Structures are given as C-alpha cells and as structure tokens.
Amino acid sequence: MLGCFMGLFGTSGLRGLVNEDLTPNLAVRVGMALATFIKAGKVLVARDTRASGLMLEDALVSGLQACGVDVYCLGVLPTPVLAYLTRELGADAGLMVTASHNPPQYNGIKIFDGNGMAYDGKRQEELEKIIEGEGFRLVDWRNLGRVEYGDESRLYVDMVLKSLKLGRKWRVVVDPGCGATSHVAPKIFQRLGCEVKAVNAQPDGFFPCRSPEPNVESLKPLSKIVKELKADVGIAYDGDGDRVAFINEKGCFVDFDRILAAYAAYVLKSRGGGTVVTNVEASMCFEKMVKPMGGRVVRTKVGDVYVAEAVKKFKAVFGGEPCGAWVHPKYHYCPDGILSSALLLGALEDEGKSLSDFAADVPAYPIIRRNIRCRNEVKHVVVKRAEELLKRAFPDCRQISTVDGVRLSLRDGWVLVRASGTEPLIRLTAEGESLKTAEAIMDRALAAVKRALEDLEK
Structure with a gap:
C-alpha cells in the first residue's frame, strides 16, 4: 500500500503549500533519504528568498547530518548557481529550497546530482521508497555530518563573465522580482559593462513588487520603465532565476515562443547546424525557424529536467521551454535565466540587431x-x-x-x-x-x- 509520502516529486522536484503539503518534518525526511541514497560525501544547500526557506533549509540540513553527510550551506542563491556550484565544487549532490515561479505560500525542494543535473524520475522514486519505508541510514553521534557556511557565487559570476565580451554599453533594466537573483544579476551586467537600472532588487520572500512568475501582466511596470528610460532591453527573472522574460526596446513583452525560436536559430547558425531540444508545448514556429538552419528538433515532456536530459543524450547545442527556461550545455545543464539573458545580449550584438528586430522574423501563430x-x-x-x-x-x-x-x-x-x-x-x-x-x-x-x-x- 502506498503511503502518504508516495508521489511526492513532480517535474520540478517536490513542491507544495508550506506547512500543509511541505512541512519541516517532511523536509527532514527528504534530507535523511538523500543522505541514505548517496551513502556519504558532501551536499550543497541553498534557498531562494521565500519566507519559509530558512525553516526548510534547517530541516534538510538536520536530516543530512543525521545520516552522516557533510553540508555546505550557501545561503540565498539562484537555482542555476547552486546547480553550477554543485559540479564545480565536487559535491555529491545539491539541494535547492525553492518553488520557482509559484506564489509565496508555496515552497519546494529540487535535487541535483554531482554533475549539476536535476534528479530524474527514477532517482526521485528511489528517494520516495526510502521515505515511505523509513529506511534511513542514521549514524552514531560521533559520525554526524559537519556543517559549513560560505559564499561561492563568485565562481558562477566568473563563468558568465568569461562566456562573452560585449563591445557596446547596453542600457538594461534588470528586474529580479525580489527573488534570488536580486544581488548577482545586476552585478553581472554591471561587470559586463552595461548601464544597469535595477528594480525590485531587494530580496523579499513575500514578493510584494510583483508575482514571482514573469509574464505579460506582471511585467507591465517593467515595460513602462524600459520605455521611459529608453533602455535597450528589460530583463526579468522568476523567483529562483531559472527562467527569464524580456521586454524589448519598444516596451513590449517578447513572446516566450518567439524568442526561444529566434535564439535557437541563432545558435544553429553560429554552430553550423545541430540538434536543439524543446518540449511538446512549444510553438510550431520552433521548427519553422530551426530547420532552415540545419537544425534537428527533439521534443520532450514538459519540464526542464526532461529537456536537460535530452540535451545531454542527443548532444544538442541548445534546449529550452517556452516559459523562459533555457539550457546551455556548453556551460552546464540547469536552465539558467541569468546566463541566458547575458548570452542573448551577445547574440543581439553579434547580429547587430535590436531585440524587436531579432525576433521579427519568427512567425507569430496564435x-x-x-x-x-x-x-x-x-x-x-x-x-x-x-x-x-x-x-x-x-x-x-x-x-x-x-x-x-x-x-x-x-x-x-x-x-x-x-x-x-x-x-x-x-x-x-x-x-x-x-x-x-x-x-x-x-x-x-x-x-x-x-x-x-x-x-x-x-
């Protein structure tokens, strides 16, 4: 008989209403289950800005320690930064406390392996079995895991800065939405030489400024600011920074499907062809744009974990979903809103186009x-x-x-x-x-x- 814990994980890890679906008690069990599953080693833990984040992080850390795993707590970080650091620092796993674009009353737990890849369904099922059977590998008190605290975000910042050089001073408006990108995103664009105006860049887990999901409605204030400042582009992230949305120089929201197709075509043009990945929900404009560039299209289930798996399996040059989650395998396999927005500026500069012109050739289907x-x-x-x-x-x-x-x-x-x-x-x-x-x-x-x-x- 399946207990109340089975079916915990979905396409984006574990997610639910705080203290209803997702409690500290459950978080402790997830921590113990992961430690039992990996048997030993070190786990990185980070969180977004949600009010419940520290509570759930502490519970996860307790579970990991109880089963003899060392923990490195990195504080508030975007999800792609945690994923990148998990690989770069040689950790055995990474735990991200986030509900991404969901409202503030939600939170969640996303798990990454030592390669910075999100846990797939098979590994999540193994964790569920451990939780259901309470088969936790508790250790003697002398062997409890150790806990360290630090900030290694500079490693990620350096990676993005090395990924491109901008030749002009782009005027950008960056909107982290009070989320996990509030500090690191404006810093990166400043160091890339951009003229940066940051709005909603004060971390606040209640998301008082706008919804943590960047869309046409929630970004109307950003559109207005971009027009008023005559900026080249507006860049907005979701709560944990794995998604990005764009406002063009005219103050118009850039359709997710069209910018995804335009950037995929640009990558194929730059690489001379290759495989690109998207999900079954993406517009048919994707094929219309990439096939003339010598692109082969692979479609997956909806969910960034499936896109990332396919990108790796088929050695794709790019993958993305029409929600602003883009995967750049040259750098790592986690959807990365910050890296995506930086690389898009590089593409605009390379093509000598404004953002509106860059997406203009993509057919618009209702x-x-x-x-x-x-x-x-x-x-x-x-x-x-x-x-x-x-x-x-x-x-x-x-x-x-x-x-x-x-x-x-x-x-x-x-x-x-x-x-x-x-x-x-x-x-x-x-x-x-x-x-x-x-x-x-x-x-x-x-x-x-x-x-x-x-x-x-x-």
Missing part, C-alpha cells in the same frame, strides 16, 4: 492556453480518457504523440492535453495558423476534457 482544475490523484486518468475523446473530435489528425499527455498534430495547428506536473490542473494548449482556427481547436479540446471529467464522476 496560441491559446487553458487550465481545468482536477484533483492530483485522478488527473492522469482524465487525460488518458480524454485521449480517446480527442481522437474522435479530431478524426483528421495527422499525428498523435503521447510523450507527455496527448498531442495531436493537425493540418493547420495542434492541440496538447496534459496533466500538470506541479499543480492540480489539466493544461490545454492549442495553436493554429489563425486565431479563429486556434479557438476552434481549443473549443473541441475543452469539450473532450470536460466530457472525460464527467465520465469519471458518473
């Missing part, structure tokens, strides 16, 4: 996204039932993919229905060559999913 509330324990069943109903609703579909949920490729668009990996939701995405087409596709898909929900409740 995408509609909808969410339907659905209990975690039944959402996968509903999606499976919806698969048959979708086939009936779209008898002319050209291809069906079940890599993640069900994705139907149509003559003039596509539709995806999948269970969220982090929330009690079923996510629907429809894209068409016109808005009318996208709306028609979404209407049929919504009807199919609602019917699947009704059938389950009978």
Whole structure:
C-alpha cells in the first residue's frame, strides 16, 4: 500500500503549500533519504528568498547530518548557481529550497546530482521508497555530518563573465522580482559593462513588487520603465532565476515562443547546424525557424529536467521551454535565466540587431492556453480518457504523440492535453495558423476534457 509520502516529486522536484503539503518534518525526511541514497560525501544547500526557506533549509540540513553527510550551506542563491556550484565544487549532490515561479505560500525542494543535473524520475522514486519505508541510514553521534557556511557565487559570476565580451554599453533594466537573483544579476551586467537600472532588487520572500512568475501582466511596470528610460532591453527573472522574460526596446513583452525560436536559430547558425531540444508545448514556429538552419528538433515532456536530459543524450547545442527556461550545455545543464539573458545580449550584438528586430522574423501563430482544475490523484486518468475523446473530435489528425499527455498534430495547428506536473490542473494548449482556427481547436479540446471529467464522476 502506498503511503502518504508516495508521489511526492513532480517535474520540478517536490513542491507544495508550506506547512500543509511541505512541512519541516517532511523536509527532514527528504534530507535523511538523500543522505541514505548517496551513502556519504558532501551536499550543497541553498534557498531562494521565500519566507519559509530558512525553516526548510534547517530541516534538510538536520536530516543530512543525521545520516552522516557533510553540508555546505550557501545561503540565498539562484537555482542555476547552486546547480553550477554543485559540479564545480565536487559535491555529491545539491539541494535547492525553492518553488520557482509559484506564489509565496508555496515552497519546494529540487535535487541535483554531482554533475549539476536535476534528479530524474527514477532517482526521485528511489528517494520516495526510502521515505515511505523509513529506511534511513542514521549514524552514531560521533559520525554526524559537519556543517559549513560560505559564499561561492563568485565562481558562477566568473563563468558568465568569461562566456562573452560585449563591445557596446547596453542600457538594461534588470528586474529580479525580489527573488534570488536580486544581488548577482545586476552585478553581472554591471561587470559586463552595461548601464544597469535595477528594480525590485531587494530580496523579499513575500514578493510584494510583483508575482514571482514573469509574464505579460506582471511585467507591465517593467515595460513602462524600459520605455521611459529608453533602455535597450528589460530583463526579468522568476523567483529562483531559472527562467527569464524580456521586454524589448519598444516596451513590449517578447513572446516566450518567439524568442526561444529566434535564439535557437541563432545558435544553429553560429554552430553550423545541430540538434536543439524543446518540449511538446512549444510553438510550431520552433521548427519553422530551426530547420532552415540545419537544425534537428527533439521534443520532450514538459519540464526542464526532461529537456536537460535530452540535451545531454542527443548532444544538442541548445534546449529550452517556452516559459523562459533555457539550457546551455556548453556551460552546464540547469536552465539558467541569468546566463541566458547575458548570452542573448551577445547574440543581439553579434547580429547587430535590436531585440524587436531579432525576433521579427519568427512567425507569430496564435496560441491559446487553458487550465481545468482536477484533483492530483485522478488527473492522469482524465487525460488518458480524454485521449480517446480527442481522437474522435479530431478524426483528421495527422499525428498523435503521447510523450507527455496527448498531442495531436493537425493540418493547420495542434492541440496538447496534459496533466500538470506541479499543480492540480489539466493544461490545454492549442495553436493554429489563425486565431479563429486556434479557438476552434481549443473549443473541441475543452469539450473532450470536460466530457472525460464527467465520465469519471458518473
């Protein structure tokens, strides 16, 4: 019988409401389970700015110590910095306390191996088994793990600075959103020679300035500032810095899909071809841009861990998701908003283009996204039932993919229905060559999913 701890981990590690889904008691168990799993060695621990971060960090550290693992606490850091340092400092694992772009009442735990790669589903299942069976390898008091505290962020800063040299003084507005990038991101752009205006750069776990998820709505104030200052670009990060969003020089939000496709095409042009990776939710403009550049496209499940795994497996030159999470394998395998934004400036300079011009060649296809509330324990069943109903609703579909949920490729668009990996939701995405087409596709898909929900409740 599966206990209450099974199914803890999703596509972005463990995540939930603080003191409801995610408690200090559970965090201690995760720490003990990881220490038991790796058997010995050293683990790096960091956190984002959330109010519950230190509480959960202390619990994790206690669990690690109890099982004889040494801990190096790095304080508040962006997730990609923790991942990079885990590899660079020769640690056996890294633990990041973060809920990324989720609201402040959430927190989570993300685990990285010694190579800076996020734990995959198989390793997360092993940890769940240890937690469920309480098979913790507790040690004698004389062998408890030691704890050290330090700041090694300079190693990451040096890596980014060595990755490119800028020849002009870019005027940038950096918006960390009171998150984990508040100190390190403005510093990097200043040292790259940019004229930097930092806003919302005071760490605050209640995120009083804006949502930790950078999107069109939350970045309206940033858009206004970019226009007022006549800046070249506005750069905004999510709560832990693994995602980035851009505002162009006209003060307009740059669509995630279009900038992803534009940058992927740039990388392929620079490298003379290669493999690029994205997920099943990305726009069909991705293929339209990368194939003329000699690119091969691999699509994965939604979730940066799957993109990173595919980037490594297929020796891809770049990977990314249409949420601002980009993977640059030349440097490391964790999505990295700070590195992505620096490299994008380098691409603009290399191409001699403004941000608006850089993305101008990417075709804009209307995408509609909808969410339907659905209990975690039944959402996968509903999606499976919806698969048959979708086939009936779209008898002319050209291809069906079940890599993640069900994705139907149509003559003039596509539709995806999948269970969220982090929330009690079923996510629907429809894209068409016109808005009318996208709306028609979404209407049929919504009807199919609602019917699947009704059938389950009978």
